[in-house]
Amino acid sequence: MNSSLVGNQSGRPFCLLAISYLETINFCLLEVVIIVFLMVLIISGNIIVIFVFHCAPLLNHHTTSYFIQTMAYADLLVGVSCLVPSLSLLHYPIVLSESLVCQIFGYVVSVLKSVSMASLACISIDRYIAITKPLTYNTLVTPWRLRICILTIWLYSCLVFLPSFHWGKPGYHGDVFQWCANSWNTDPYFTLFIVVMLYAPAAFIVCFTYFNIFRICQQHTKEINERRVRFSSQDGEAGEAQPCPDKRYAMVLFRITSVFYILWLPYIIYFLLESSNVYSNRVASFLTTWLAISNSFCNCVIYSLSNSVFQKGLKRLSGAICASCARQRVAKDSSTSRSKRSSNGCHV
Numbered sequence: 001m002n003s004s005l006v007g008n009q010s011g012r013p014f015c016l017l018a019i020s021y022l023e024t025i026n027f028c029l030l031e032v033v034i035i036v037f038l039m040v041l042i043i044s045g046n047i048i049v050i051f052v053f054h055c056a057p058l059l060n061h062h063t064t065s066y067f068i069q070t071m072a073y074a075d076l077l078v079g080v081s082c083l084v085p086s087l088s089l090l091h092y093p094i095v096l097s098e099s100l101v102c103q104i105f106g107y108v109v110s111v112l113k114s115v116s117m118a119s120l121a122c123i124s125i126d127r128y129i130a131i132t133k134p135l136t137y138n139t140l141v142t143p144w145r146l147r148i149c150i151l152t153i154w155l156y157s158c159l160v161f162l163p164s165f166h167w168g169k170p171g172y173h174g175d176v177f178q179w180c181a182n183s184w185n186t187d188p189y190f191t192l193f194i195v196v197m198l199y200a201p202a203a204f205i206v207c208f209t210y211f212n213i214f215r216i217c218q219q220h221t222k223e224i225n226e227r228r229v230r231f232s233s234q235d236g237e238a239g240e241a242q243p244c245p246d247k248r249y250a251m252v253l254f255r256i257t258s259v260f261y262i263l264w265l266p267y268i269i270y271f272l273l274e275s276s277n278v279y280s281n282r283v284a285s286f287l288t289t290w291l292a293i294s295n296s297f298c299n300c301v302i303y304s305l306s307n308s309v310f311q312k313g314l315k316r317l318s319g320a321i322c323a324s325c326a327r328q329r330v331a332k333d334s335s336t337s338r339s340k341r342s343s344n345g346c347h348v
Helices: 002-010 029-055 057-061 064-081 083-089 098-132 143-160 178-182 188-235 245-275 282-293 295-306 308-347
Strands: none
Touching: 029 064, 029 083, 029 282, 029 295, 064 083, 064 098, 064 143, 064 295, 083 098, 098 143, 098 178, 098 188, 098 245, 098 282, 098 295, 143 188, 188 245, 245 282, 245 295, 282 295
8 A cells, every 4th residue: 555655656647537637736636626716605505594594493394404414414414524535636734544534534524424315214104294283293203212213223223334444435525545546345245245234225215205105195185176176166165276285395305305315326326336346447436436426515405495494494594694884883983983983083
C-alpha cells in the first residue's frame, strides 16, 4: 500500500474520472467539483428542512415528522462527511492512514444511508397503521415508541455494516481513495448479507405497505363517493368526488420513497455486479455512488414542493429572517445617524 501511495504522490494524482485531470492542476478537478457541489446542496437543503420543522409546529403533529427529521439529520451528516473525500482529492494532509480513513468514511456513509432507508420503511409502516387501524393508532404509535424505533434504526444500521472492516467493502463511498479502489475488495457473501438484512426487507416493506395504502384509499374514496351521490340524489344536489384525505399525504411520502429507490437502483445493481465479478468500472463506480448520495438533497426538495404545511413553514422562516435583517439594518442606520450627530456636536 505504501509503495502505491508514494508512486501516486510522485506522479499523476489518483482520479476515477481520468478526463478531469489537467496537467496544470495537481488534483482531480471534476471529482472535486461534483463532490463539493453536492456537499453544499445537501448541507444547505437539510439545514433548511431542520429549521422549518422547528419553526412550524403543525409539521410535528404527524408522527412521520420524527422519521423525516431523522432522515434530514442523517442526510445532513452525509453532506458533512463528503468533506473527507474532498480534502483527499485536494491532497490535503490527513493524520490517519489512507486505508483507515477510507474504511471509516465508507462505513459512516453506509450507516447514514441505511438510516434513511430504514426510516422510509418505518414511514410506510406508520402510514399503513394509520389507515388500517385509525381508532387505535394513537395508542399503538406513541412518542416514546417512536423514539425507541429511531434508536433501534441507528443501532441496527451500525451493526449491519460493522463487519465491513474485516469482511469486505460495504459500498463505493470510499473509492475516491486509491487504497479503497485498489485494495479494499467486495465480498459476495457480505453483499448477500447486506441485501438480505437491509435492502430486500426495506424494499419489500415499502412495496407491500404502499400497495395496500393506495388500495385501501381507493376503496374508501369509492365508498365515500357512492354515499355522497346517494344522499345528494335524495336531496336533489349534485355530489362531487372527494379523495381520501390520507392519500394526499401518502403520495408525498411515496414520491420521496420512489425517488430514493430510483437514485439508488443503479448503485445497488453495480454493487451486486462488481461483488460477483461480473462487471467492474471505476467511472461507473463513481457515478452510481454519487448519484445515490445526491438523494440526500432530493428528499428536502420533494418535501418542500409537495407539502403545503412545509411551504407555509418555509415562508414563515424566510419572513422571520427578512424581518431580522430589516431590524438589523434599521438599528445600524440609527446607530450611524447617532454617531453623525455626536460628531457634529463635538465640532461645534
